[in-house]
Amino acid sequence: VTQKKLIIALAGNANVGKSVIFNYLTGLHQHIGNWPGKTVERAEGTLSFKGYTIDIVDLPGIYSLSTYSLEELVSRKYIAVERPDLVINVVDASVLERNLFFTLQLMELETPMIVALNQVDIAKRKGIEIDTEKLEQLLGVPVVQTVATKGIGISQLLEMAIKAIEKGQTTRREVRYGEEVEERIAKITETLQGIQFYYPRRYVAIKLLEGDEEIAREIAKLAPQAVNTAKELTGEIENLHGHACSTVITSERYEVAGRVARQAQKLVPPLKPTAEERLHNLTTHRIAGYLIMISSLLLIFYAIFTFGNYTSDLLSNLLNRLEPLSTNLFGTGIVGSLVWGGVAEGLIAGVTVALPYIIPFYIVLYFLEDSGYLSRIAFLMDNAMHKIGLHGKAFIPMMLGYGCNVPACLGCRIMETKRERTLAAFVTTLVPCAARTVIILGLVGRFIGIQWALVLYVFDLFVIFALGRLAFRVLPGEPSALIMEMSDYRRPDLKTVLKETWFRLAEFIKIAFPLIIVGSLVIKAADVFGLLNPVANLLSPVTVAWLGLPVITGITLIFGVLRKELSLILLAALLAPTGLQALTPVQMVVFTLVAMFYIPCVATISALVRELGGKKALFITLFEIAFAIILGGVALRVLTLFT
C-alpha cells in the first residue's frame, strides 16, 4: 500500500517550545540543512500516522511575517508558495497577546492551520487560565492545549491536524481592521481582480498599505495600477489618522490580538512571585547576577576540562593501541606511515577533542540555552559587548567558541546585520577553543603553574576586547542595539538539548574532519619526503631570532594550522628525550601565546569562508598571523626583563 503524503509546517515565535514539539513528532527521523541559497536553517523530519507519511517542516522562530529578517521572508514565502497541507502555529500560552499577533498574520495568509496552545503549565503558574473553546470560537481555528516538555497533548494535536486536513478548513475568521482601513483594502482588492499571485488578494492589499517592499515589487510587474492606488490610499489613511499607515495597521492588528486574548483568558496573578520569577530576578540582579554568571561559567569550564583531560588521555591510549594493527596491514614503509601517521592519527586527534571536550561542553551550553539562562547572560553582557560594537546576543557564539570555533562561527548568524556577523566571527576566532585550552593547560598550566594558565585566559579576554574595539573602529557603521525577549525560565528538554549538540557536532565533523585528515596526510607526506626540516629552517628567522624558540617549533606550528593541540603533542615528541621540560618558562609562555593567536585552524578558516566570504577570511587569517608573531616577540622581550 502506498501511503499518502502530507506536509505540515510548524510556525511560531522563538522560545515557545516549537522545537520540542518538532522533536516529539519526528524523533530521530530528521535532518537539518539550509533553505536553498540562504543562510537560514531548515529542519525537516518525517513520521507515519494513520496511514499517512507526514513531512514536518520546522520554520524558524519569528515574531512577525514582515520583511525585517531573512527568516521572516523565508517563512512567509514558504507558506504561500509551497503551500503545506497544514500549518501548526505553536503559541506560548503565558504570553498570549504577543503570540496571537503572529497567529493573526498566519490567518491572513489564508493557510489551513491549527493552534497548539503550548506551555499551559507555565501560564497556569503565572495565574493565566485560557478558555480553549472560547479561543477556538474567536479565531475560528482549532486549538489544542499542550505541554510539550512532558509530551502532553501531542497525540491530540496530531489527530486534530489530520482531522483539519481531511475535513478542509472553512471556519477561519477574518482579521477585521477599522472602517477607514477596511474600505481601502476593498478598493485595492478590486484592482487586483483576475491576477494570479501566490499571496491571497486581501493579504496583498493589506501588505501594500503597510508599504511592504517585496510585495510591492512583485505586484508592480503584474498590476502596476494596484501599487499606485495603494500609494494614494496609504496617503489618505495617514492624513486621517495622523500616523504612518504601517503603524496604524500594526496597532490595529495588535488591538485585535489584545481583544481576543482578553476574552479568552482569565488572569489571577499569584500573590507571591513564582519560583521562575525569583530565579529571573536573582540571575539578572546587578550584583548577584554577575556573581552567579561568573561562578557558574568557571565551574562549567573547570568540570569539563577536568573530565575532558581524563577521558581524552584514556581515549588516545586506547586508540593508539591500534597502531600495530595498521603496521601489520600496511607495513612501516611510506604507505604504512602515511596511513597511520596521516589518516589514522588525524582521525584519532579529531575524536579525542570532539568526544571528551566538545560534546559535554555543548550539552551543558544547550542545557543553559533551553532553560533560558543564556538570554539572561546576554542581558548582563550587553553593555560590555557594546564596547566592541556588538550587542549582548553576540556573547552566545563567543561562548560556543570555547568549545570549538567552527560551530561558533556558524553561530554568528544570530546577529542581525552583516557587519555584526563579521565582527562577531572575528572575535570568536580569538576565543581559546578546547584545543587551545589543551595547550594552555598542558604546557603553561602543567609546568609553570595553573595560576599562570589563568593569567593567559584573562589576557586572552583582554586581547579580544582590544582587537574587538579596533575592528569596531575599522568597520564602518553604527552598532545596532539589543532587542531580545527574555522568556520565562523553564525545565530544559533533554531531547532538544541532545539534538542541538548533535547538530553542532555534525557541523564539526562535516567541516573539520575531512580537512584534518587531508591536512594530516599532506604534512605527513612532506615529513616522509624530508621537506619539513628545510621549511623549519626557512622559518627560523621568525621562530628563533624573533621569538627565541627552538628551530623545530617551526614544524609544530605548521601542524598547528590543522589542529592547534597537535602542535603541543608534536613538540613533546620532537623534544624527546627531555620532552617539554627542555623549554624555559619564558619559551613556554611565548609558544603558548603564539599558538593561541597565530592563525584560526584550517576548519575555522573554512567556516569563515562559508560565512563571510574568501576575502574577509583571508584578511582575518593574515591579520592574526602578523598579530601573533608581533605579540610573541614583544612578550619574549618583556618577560626576559623580569626574569
Added chain:
Amino acid sequence: MSSKGVEDYLKALYILSRNGEPISTTEIAEHFKIAPASVTEMLKKLAKKGYVKYSPYHGAHLTSKGFQVAEKIARKHRLLERFLHDVLRIREDKVHSEACEMEHALSDEAEESLCRFLKHPDLCPDDSKIIPACDLPFSTCEECVELHKKDFEESGRRQQIPVSISQLKKGERGKVSFIRGEHKVLQRLSDMGLTPGTEVTVVKSAPFHGPLEILVRGSRLALGRGMTEIIFVEAEKE
C-alpha cells in the same frame, strides 16, 4: 529679568537635577560661578512665575511648567550642537558655548526644520546626552517627514512632551507615544508589541548604563540603550 536669563536658569536646573531631588543654591552658584545670594534672589523670582519650587535651605526643583521650558531649551541646544558639529564641522569642545548663545534665538519652527534636516538625531555630539522629543503630535519621525507640510497647529501640539524610557525609574510606567528611528527598527519594535499607545513598565536596568528590562503586553523584553533612547513615553503619574 530677560527670557535668556530665565531659560539659562531653568536649563541649569534641568541638567543638575537627579531623581527630582531639590538642588542646593550653592550647587547652582558653582554652576554659574556667581554668588549664592544672587542665586537665591533669582530662584525666588522663578518660583513666583511658577517655574520652580523653592524652599530656603533645601534648594529648588523644576515644576512641570519649568520642566517643559527647560526641556525645549535643552532640545534646541543639543540640536544646534549637532548642526554645528556635523554640518559646520566645528570642533567638539567648541560647540557647547556656541549653542548656548544661539539656543535662545532659535524659533520653534526653525528648530523643527533643523531636526528634520539633521534626520532627527538621537544624541548630542559632546557628551552624548539624549536630545529630548519635540511636542509635535507624531508617533514617529517618518510621519513628521511625510506630514509636516500639513498644518499641524490644527491637529494640536502635545500637552506633555514625552520622555525617553531610559529616563524612567525602576517600576515606573508609561504609554509609548513617539519612536525616533528608521523604518526597520520601527517595524521590529512594533512587531514586538511596542506600538503607539502601548503601556510599558520598566522592571530594571543592568548596571553601568546597560540594557533595560521592560514588560510589554505580558512579555519581558531586554532593550539595549540604543533602543531605549529612541522610545519616548508619556510617563504615568502616580
